[in-house]
Amino acid sequence: MATSTMFSQLAGGMIVSIEIFILTLVFSLPLGLLVALGRMSKIKVLSGAIKVYIAIMRGTPLMLQLIVVYFAPYYVFGIAISASFRFTAVIIAFSINYAAYFAEIFRAGIQSIGAGQWEAAQILGYTKTQTFFKIILVQVIQRIIPPVTNETITLVKDTSLSFVLSVAEMFTIAKQIGAREASIMPLMAAGLFYFVFNYIVAFGMDFFEKKMSYFR
Amino acid sequence: MAEVLLEIKNLRKVFEDNAEVLKDFNLSVHKGEVVSIIGPSGSGKTTALRCATMLTPISGGSVTYIGKKAVWEENGKICYAPKAQMKEIKKSFGLVFQNFNLFPHYTVMQNIIDAPIHVDKVPKEEAKKRALELLDRLGLKDKADFYPFRLSGGQQQRVSIARALALQPKVLFFDEPTSALDPELTAEVLKVIKQLASEHMTMIIVTHEMQFAREVSDRIIFMEHGVVQAEGSPDELFNSDNARLKEFVGKLTC
Ligand SMILES: Nc1ncnc2c1ncn2[C@@H]1O[C@H](COP(=O)(O)OP(=O)(O)O)[C@@H](O)[C@H]1O
Ligand SMILES: [Mg+2]
Numbered sequence: 001m002a003t004s005t006m007f008s009q010l011a012g013g014m015i016v017s018i019e020i021f022i023l024t025l026v027f028s029l030p031l032g033l034l035v036a037l038g039r040m041s042k043i044k045v046l047s048g049a050i051k052v053y054i055a056i057m058r059g060t061p062l063m064l065q066l067i068v069v070y071f072a073p074y075y076v077f078g079i080a081i082s083a084s085f086r087f088t089a090v091i092i093a094f095s096i097n098y099a100a101y102f103a104e105i106f107r108a109g110i111q112s113i114g115a116g117q118w119e120a121a122q123i124l125g126y127t128k129t130q131t132f133f134k135i136i137l138v139q140v141i142q143r144i145i146p147p148v149t150n151e152t153i154t155l156v157k158d159t160s161l162s163f164v165l166s167v168a169e170m171f172t173i174a175k176q177i178g179a180r181e182a183s184i185m186p187l188m189a190a191g192l193f194y195f196v197f198n199y200i201v202a203f204g205m206d207f208f209e210k211k212m213s214y215f216r
Numbered sequence: 217m218a219e220v221l222l223e224i225k226n227l228r229k230v231f232e233d234n235a236e237v238l239k240d241f242n243l244s245v246h247k248g249e250v251v252s253i254i255g256p257s258g259s260g261k262t263t264a265l266r267c268a269t270m271l272t273p274i275s276g277g278s279v280t281y282i283g284k285k286a287v288w289e290e291n292g293k294i295c296y297a298p299k300a301q302m303k304e305i306k307k308s309f310g311l312v313f314q315n316f317n318l319f320p321h322y323t324v325m326q327n328i329i330d331a332p333i334h335v336d337k338v339p340k341e342e343a344k345k346r347a348l349e350l351l352d353r354l355g356l357k358d359k360a361d362f363y364p365f366r367l368s369g370g371q372q373q374r375v376s377i378a379r380a381l382a383l384q385p386k387v388l389f390f391d392e393p394t395s396a397l398d399p400e401l402t403a404e405v406l407k408v409i410k411q412l413a414s415e416h417m418t419m420i421i422v423t424h425e426m427q428f429a430r431e432v433s434d435r436i437i438f439m440e441h442g443v444v445q446a447e448g449s450p451d452e453l454f455n456s457d458n459a460r461l462k463e464f465v466g467k468l469t470c
Contacts, residue, residue, distance in 0.1 A: 114317075116313060116315060117317060117319065119271050119313070119317065120313060120317035120318075120319070120376075122271065123269060123271070123306075123309075123310065123311045124331040124335060124379070124380075124383065125303075125306055125307065125331060125335035126331065126334070126335060130334065134330070134334070135319055135321075139320065139321060142321075214321075215321045215363045215364075215365060216320060216363075
């Protein structure tokens with residue numbers, strides 16, 4: 001096989017990997033914030049249920065979660081699974097898994113903001129919702145950039161786990177070509193891709209961190 | 217006699233750990249009056265302010281602003297004024313914290329105008345104009361675009377006073393406004409409070425600055441163990457023969 005063909009196939013996989021990465025962030029970050037708020041809720045049933053959810057997400061392999069999400073429609077609802085569901089299942093599994101991790105980061109961030117900020121806002125007449133979105137959240141975001149960067153970098157590499165559902169992302173394709181051609185080159189190329197991708201992610205997060213350091 | 221702006225009656229506060237921090241605390245403050253609260257650490261001064269400003273729920277008694285009951289105990293239950301009335305009540309007071317609690321992600325200007333704009337619905341231009349006047353009065357005109365971290369403690373505390381004043385409260389509480397500051401910065405904050413006193417702002421000030429309390433107050437309250445031990449004009453209090461008060465004042469002034 002020509003090197004150019006290999007690269008064009010890998011490039012297709014690369015786009016799928018990037019799609020998984022972006023969609024996961026788009027869904028898991030807001031979901032993580034909601035989960036964090038639920039986890040801190042005074043309603044015991046809610047916070048208890050969310051604790052269990054977080055424990056499962058963090059305590060079991062993501063690869064297993066991918067498989068469970070993919071087969072759930074069939075085993076739980078008896079719905080036939082179409083091949084096109086693979087990609088959706090990957091996005092769902094990644095999103096609920098990463099939401100759990102992000103939730104814990106958000107929670108730590110929210111709890112690190114002193115009561116004084118809430119109290120000052122209360123005295124000034126802000127509602128709780130106004131206080132959270134106007135006063136607290138920006139400060140939380142500034143503080144959680146480093147741990148969120150770590151998770152995001154892990155996510156780049158974790159996208160390769162989609163191979164268990166044979167979703168045609170970078171790693172799956174590299175493995176296929178590698179097996180067919182009996183060559184390690186495609187996998188090496190994939191490795192380089194993850195490295196460069198993460199380099200760009202880290203660079204972006206670093207830029208964001210600097211932008212957010214206008215206050216202390 | 218001027219209108220009573222704040223009336224605290226038989227206020228009791230018991231924390232979850234059963235410590236009775238306030239026992240039958242009473243205070244009424246008239247329009248234009250400056251009342252200082254002094255007393256040893258742990259005597260319940262902060263708790264009294266927090267109960268009065270509804271940051272902490274009371275355990276008994278009542279708090280009334282401008283003749284409207286804000287919070288009170290009835291048959292062992294704590295009741296709050298209905299929502300609309302509470303909103304009006306909350307607009308009638310402000311609180312300046314010991315450690316300022318400015319919003320770090322807002323500039324000085326934003327700190328001052330954000331609540332008037334988003335809580336009181338004051339038009340932005342109007343809020344800005346008022347803020348600039350306040351900053352001018354408090355000697356901070358050139359700091360409008362600074363973020364709080366670039367200001368000294370004294371400047372931060374003056375901004376927090378401006379932020380409270382921007383909502384035009386009828387009563388302003390201060391909880392040890394200078395105890396996080398070194399003496400030089402303390403002086404600039406005390407000067408601002410004295411200026412407000414001369415403009416007849418109604419204020420309730422918890423402080424350890426005896427000389428200041430003496431100069432600025434119409435009335436001083438000496439608290440200990442959750443009760444008012446002595447109360448009177450500065451001269452009455454500083455010449456009192458209450459042994460505990462003498463000891464307390466003596467310790468702080470020499
Ligand atoms: N949240 C709380 N829970 C339990 N005890 C408290 C709490 N806040 C204050 N106290 C206690 O109440 C007493 C009075 O505290 P405080 O009002 O802060 O006194 P002051 O401001 O006069 O120094 C202290 O003994 C303090 O330990
Ligand atoms: Mg105190």
